[in-house]
Amino acid sequence: MAALGFLSASLGLQAIVGKRIGSEMNTTVVLTTTWVEIFNDPSLFALRSPSRDVRVAGVLGVFVGAFIARALLGAIGSGGTIAILCAFRAVQAVWWGIIPGPKS
Numbered sequence: 001m002a003a004l005g006f007l008s009a010s011l012g013l014q015a016i017v018g019k020r021i022g023s024e025m026n027t028t029v030v031l032t033t034t035w036v037e038i039f040n041d042p043s044l045f046a047l048r049s050p051s052r053d054v055r056v057a058g059v060l061g062v063f064v065g066a067f068i069a070r071a072l073l074g075a076i077g078s079g080g081t082i083a084i085l086c087a088f089r090a091v092q093a094v095w096w097g098i099i100p101g102p103k104s
Helices: 002-021 024-028 031-039 050-098
Strands: none
Touching (some): 002 050
């Protein structure tokens, strides 16, 4: 139960940080919000729409990640799957520190 609590907190913190920095990627945390924002996009049927395309890519990423996670659960079990998740979070933390900030 503690691991589940930490996983939930991690997703919640990711959502809060995404909202505060104003990233287009922040809506991938909650799938329902993403669907609403996709269908409320004024350029929904345009050929090229960066805001819509980023959100659609996020939704596809969530689905692909869910399928991969389920396959991992079946292959290596929950402990190994959570270990892989922790490794991804560690890489994300290092990456966050390496990327330079905006130029003022």
